[in-house]
Amino acid sequence: MSRATRTNPAPAVAFLHGGSHSHLATLADPALAPYRMRAVHVRTGVPEDIAGSDVVVVADRLRPDLLSGWAAEVKEALERGATVVVFGENHVQDWLGVPEQPRPTIFWWWRTGEDHRVRLQAPDHPAWGFFSDRSVIWHYHGVLEPPPGAVSLADLHTPDGERDGSILFVDETNHRGRLLVTTMDPVYHHGSGFMPGATQLLYSALHWATRG
Amino acid sequence: MSVLKAVMAPRDGALVDGFREIDVYDLPSVCGPAVTGIYFTGDVDQEYLFDNRDVLDAFVARGGRVLINGHVQRIFLTGLTRWRKLEFRNPSDLALRRVNEHPVWAGIDPKALLYNSGRREPVPFEELERIGVAGFYGRGCYLDMPDGAQVVHTLGRTRAPIDYEYRLGQGRVLVHGGNDLLQFAGEHRGTAHLRTQILDWLEGR
Numbered sequence: 218m219s220r221a222t223r224t225n226p227a228p229a230v231a232f233l234h235g236g237s238h239s240h241l242a243t244l245a246d247p248a249l250a251p252y253r254m255r256a257v258h259v260r261t262g263v264p265e266d267i268a269g270s271d272v273v274v275v276a277d278r279l280r281p282d283l284l285s286g287w288a289a290e291v292k293e294a295l296e297r298g299a300t301v302v303v304f305g306e307n308h309v310q311d312w313l314g315v316p317e318q319p320r321p322t323i324f325w326w327w328r329t330g331e332d333h334r335v336r337l338q339a340p341d342h343p344a345w346g347f348f349s350d351r352s353v354i355w356h357y358h359g360v361l362e363p364p365p366g367a368v369s370l371a372d373l374h375t376p377d378g379e380r381d382g383s384i385l386f387v388d389e390t391n392h393r394g395r396l397l398v399t400t401m402d403p404v405y406h407h408g409s410g411f412m413p414g415a416t417q418l419l420y421s422a423l424h425w426a427t428r429g
Numbered sequence: 430m431s432v433l434k435a436v437m438a439p440r441d442g443a444l445v446d447g448f449r450e451i452d453v454y455d456l457p458s459v460c461g462p463a464v465t466g467i468y469f470t471g472d473v474d475q476e477y478l479f480d481n482r483d484v485l486d487a488f489v490a491r492g493g494r495v496l497i498n499g500h501v502q503r504i505f506l507t508g509l510t511r512w513r514k515l516e517f518r519n520p521s522d523l524a525l526r527r528v529n530e531h532p533v534w535a536g537i538d539p540k541a542l543l544y545n546s547g548r549r550e551p552v553p554f555e556e557l558e559r560i561g562v563a564g565f566y567g568r569g570c571y572l573d574m575p576d577g578a579q580v581v582h583t584l585g586r587t588r589a590p591i592d593y594e595y596r597l598g599q600g601r602v603l604v605h606g607g608n609d610l611l612q613f614a615g616e617h618r619g620t621a622h623l624r625t626q627i628l629d630w631l632e633g634r
Contacts, residue, residue, distance in 0.1 A: 236474035237437065238512070241502035258476060260454075278472070282439055325547045329560050409500060410514035410568050 228271035239408025277304035277402035288312040305402040316362040347425040355414035357384040359400040366390035432631040466631025471499025478505035490598030510573040520563035522585040567591040567607030
């Protein structure tokens, strides 16, 4: 059944988290309450907790040893047509098969005036109806190599001006569902009250996942 | 006697910089009588700690010391209260003011804790005011403290408490409401002794 013909129009959103302060603060955010996100703990949750979800959000900075046990469930959600959002610092190369290389975080560029080296891509992509520039230009923790058919929305360049890799891509062609992967960690920064751009990215990603 | 550092990752109890590093999920089995203090990194699973709050309460009640970093969202130890985010506009809203001396911060200039920058060498404060990013040390506060709690630092014009200590049974609890305190111990800040002072306090000295 397509999203438009579903009898219950409110998408079921599962939020896979690890009980850290920023995860808990995000789950308690009044602005996100209307999503009625189902909190699924990466250590104590069971596969059935995300089995019926239309949207699965993998919060950033989960323990690799705990997250790896969810690989099959998250991929299964993607293949049955769910929208999956995977935030940063989650070792996606190990369990999602997306090549990733770490990059140092330049958190001070806005104070020194130096180039953040983030370059927005695919300006005509419909996802840009959901994301502001500021929501994707604050910092990053690595670069990804999107699979063929996926679209990078933001690339990181090297100091020499060469493309280094993607820090945010959407894949709407390789699975029945839609996939968004980023090396930004908005749940941590939103939940810990640090960096307005992170809040914009988190809110925008949920808009995209539930309305796009 | 040993001081534990409870972290959010698999660990085997190895001694690192004076702390015996343990996986927070192993805490109930390792916080025995030989442990004097526990340093909790700020990213630990607070739902797990809440489920095991009796273990931590008993540890402090019998004389243990704990240092809690970060933003408390679950009351996993008697006396803790929830962290509140500050509405800040600029570094002056986050400037640290010491209101009571504390052995952990002895000889540490609060100005040395305010800014982070991309540089690893000493940077004059005047330059940090131009290029530094404030907020790593703290961007929120604890307003509802237990009776007898002693505030160490406040932030900004509202004098919002960020670091405080209270007694619980025979033990003591030190709360730092920002990024992990050990991140602020470093030669380039002139604060290398912060680490040993944390250890000393957690050893009960």
